[in-house]
Amino acid sequence: xxxxxVFLKITLIAFLTIFDSIKVLLTLKRKxxxxxxxxAKKWANSxxxxxxxxxxxxxxxxxxxxxxxxxxANHSSLLDIPALQSALPVDFRIIYKKELEKxxxxxxxxxxxxxxxxQREDPRNAMNSIDNAVQTIKNGxxxxxxxxxxxxKDGVMGDFKRGAFLLASRSEKEIVPVSxxxxxxxxxxxxxxxxxxxxRVVLSAPISYTINSRADEKALMEQVRNEIAKNL
Numbered sequence: 001x002x003x004x005x006v007f008l009k010i011t012l013i014a015f016l017t018i019f020d021s022i023k024v025l026l027t028l029k030r031k032x033x034x035x036x037x038x039x040a041k042k043w044a045n046s047x048x049x050x051x052x053x054x055x056x057x058x059x060x061x062x063x064x065x066x067x068x069x070x071x072x073a074n075h076s077s078l079l080d081i082p083a084l085q086s087a088l089p090v091d092f093r094i095i096y097k098k099e100l101e102k103x104x105x106x107x108x109x110x111x112x113x114x115x116x117x118x119q120r121e122d123p124r125n126a127m128n129s130i131d132n133a134v135q136t137i138k139n140g141x142x143x144x145x146x147x148x149x150x151x152x153k154d155g156v157m158g159d160f161k162r163g164a165f166l167l168a169s170r171s172e173k174e175i176v177p178v179s180x181x182x183x184x185x186x187x188x189x190x191x192x193x194x195x196x197x198x199x200r201v202v203l204s205a206p207i208s209y210t211i212n213s214r215a216d217e218k219a220l221m222e223q224v225r226n227e228i229a230k231n232l
Contacts, residue, residue: 006194013047021109033114033141037091044085052196053079053186057087059203063176065089068142069206070168070175072224074232075146076155077183079199084144084178087201092142095133097150116143118163130167137171144178147224155184157229160221169217174206177224179231202231 020043024036048055063069071088073080081094098117101107111117116136118129133143145167147160168175181200187193204227209220 006192009050009194010192012050016046016050017043018105021106025109025112034091036113040085044082047082048086051079051186051194053083054198055083055086056198056200057089057203058200059205060087060089062203062205063089068137068140068173070137070171070173071142071144071178072147072175072228073144073178073180074152074157074228075148075150076152076157076180076189077187078151078189079183079187080146080151080180083180083183083199083201088142088144088178088203090142091140092144093133093136094144095129095146114141126163130163130170133167134171137173142173143167143171147221151189152184153189155188157225157232160225162217162221165211165217165221165224168209168220169211174208175220175224176206177204177227178202179204179228181232204228204231 020039024039027035068090071084071092073084084092084094093115095116095118096110098119101111101117103110114136116129116132118126137143145163147163147165148158149161149163150158152158179200179202181202182197183199186195186197186199207220207223207227209216211217211220
């Protein structure tokens, strides 16, 4: 019975995602980037409702909704993105792997969106993505990054990559460590098993910093990672 419920929920989520992708594609140019953020939040809340997943947000009072930030989060499940869409109180862009654009309909919608793609195997493309993200932040939107670079397969947070903190040093924006707790238990990476339950999204206080050397950058990486780990 559980497998049947999982199949039905995932099928419904897939149809909803395709429908919303088409709807956004038809109206994005006319209504603008703000509309995309609103639509993405509605999509996320609908998916979470279908899956019977509740998102609890902690630390929202630490965020100034009139400022832009770099949100740095751990990543262990496909549920992390809808959880963040539901939880974060500001407009933000996600940096995503360019391979996702190969997914039919959804991938094309992602390509047309204000989100920022990165081709990690191409250093020049990766640097262009960072430049685009810096410009996005300067234009007033926040950016969400997953410093691990990919999903953890066992829920244990992996090592951080440098790119996220290169973005921080160039944008000079505060970093908000974000701990996503419980998503891997509800939809583990690489498994066809969706369960109902609760995801906690814990926002830590924004971190200010000065980077004058690689040692400063490494210290910032460690500080952000420790803050995320503390709440997991």
